[in-house]
Amino acid sequence: MESHILETANRLRLIQVDFADDGEQTRTAYLCEEIEKALKSVLPDERNEFLGRLLEKFPVGSFISQAISTETTVKSPPTVDESELKNVEFLVRSILEIAPTLSDNQKDFIDKSLQEAGLRPKARQDNSIELDQKLKQKFKVGDECRISAENIAELSAILxxxxxxxxxxxxxxxxxxxxxxxxxxxxxxTKKIGQFLSSDAEVSVKQVDDDLKVLQRLIAAMTSAVSRAGGQFAKRHIARFSPLEIEALVRMEPGSVFVSHDVKCWKKYKELAETLNEDSIEMEIRKAIVDYVESLTKGMGQ
Incomplete structure (x- = not known):
């Protein structure tokens, strides 16, 4: 209620400022209209308290005091027979009648009370308790804390x-x-998640979970491969252009005895270096990434 009172008081102040140049009668009419709107979301039994506390936050104008007086002098609602208070149909019907006017806190209170009394649907209650326990364990939240269903929904949408x-x-x-x-x-x-959320029987939670695990493994493999690609490329480069490798290649090739060994090695290096360009380097790095990713994700695409 406190937040509703503060919001209403702030709106009343804005009306006062916006219509400061208008006549008092016009300004009062707008203020009364705003209060009437605010009262629609307040339970009848709480309206006097609401108006009284609103008067503390917005202590101007006799119209609030008049509204309090009006609420007080309104004809008292008919008394309810005690037997009706024990009638399940009467109680449920009464709650349904005021349901549109209930605040989120009041709805949470009813939901929690029904849960504690064991009156929520058993399957839903069991699932809710199981999910609550899983989330508390995962995020190390104390048992005394309450997991908010609204926050779960908002976080799910973000994720x-x-x-x-x-x-x-x-x-x-x-x-x-x-x-x-x-x-x-x-x-x-996207389609599969949409089908699952709409309770499509053709899509199970396992199917969605399998797809997400494939995506998870691919992301992990690609991320890890980036850090290893440089090392893989360096090994291949050294294996091909190292002095020992070039000398070994020169020894296997026939050559003139009048050309020194060092000259032959230099010529061989220049020959190999001609294949070294931006495209070949990029292909080598890509190959290193792909080889590593596929080694980690082997079989997941089957």
Missing amino acids: IDFVLKLEPLVWNTWRQLSPRSAVRPQGAL
């Missing part, structure tokens, strides 16, 4: 958006690195 933006980027990059690779996406992840 889904993150995954669906990252997934095409990762696969497109992989296709450029290795067009003929057997490692391929299992299908349209």
Whole structure:
């Protein structure tokens, strides 16, 4: 209620400022209209308290005091027979009647109370408790804390958006690195998640989980490969252009006895170096990345 009071008081102050040049009658009409709107989301039994506390935050104008007086003099609601208070149908119907006016805190209170009383659907309750325990263990949250369902929904939306933006980027990059690779996406992840969220019987949580694990392994392998590609390229380069390798190649080739060994080695190096250009280096680095990724993801694209 406190936040609603503060919001209403702030809106009343804005109205005062916006209509400061208008007549008092016009300004009062706008203020009363704003208060009437605010009262619609307040339970009848709480309206006097709401208006009284609003008067403390916005202590001007007799119209609030008049509203309090009006609320007080309104005809009292009919008394409820005690037997009706024990009638399940009457209680449920009463809650449904006021449901549109309930705040989020009030709805949470009802939901929590029903859960504690064991009146929530058993399957939903068991799933909720299991999920609550998993999240607390995963994020090391104390048992005394309550996991907010609304926050879970918001976080899920953020993570889904993150995954669906990252997934095409990762696969497109992989296709450029290795067009003929057997490692391929299992299908349209966006469509599959949408089907799962809409309770499509054709898509199970295992299918979504399998696709996400493939994506996870590919991202991990590509990230790791980047740090190793330089070393792999260096090994291949040294193996091909090292003095010992060049000398070994020279010894295997026939040559004139009038040409010194060093000259022959230099010529061989120049011959090999002609194949060393930007394209060949890029291909070598790509090959190093692809080989490493496929060694880690072997079989996952089958």
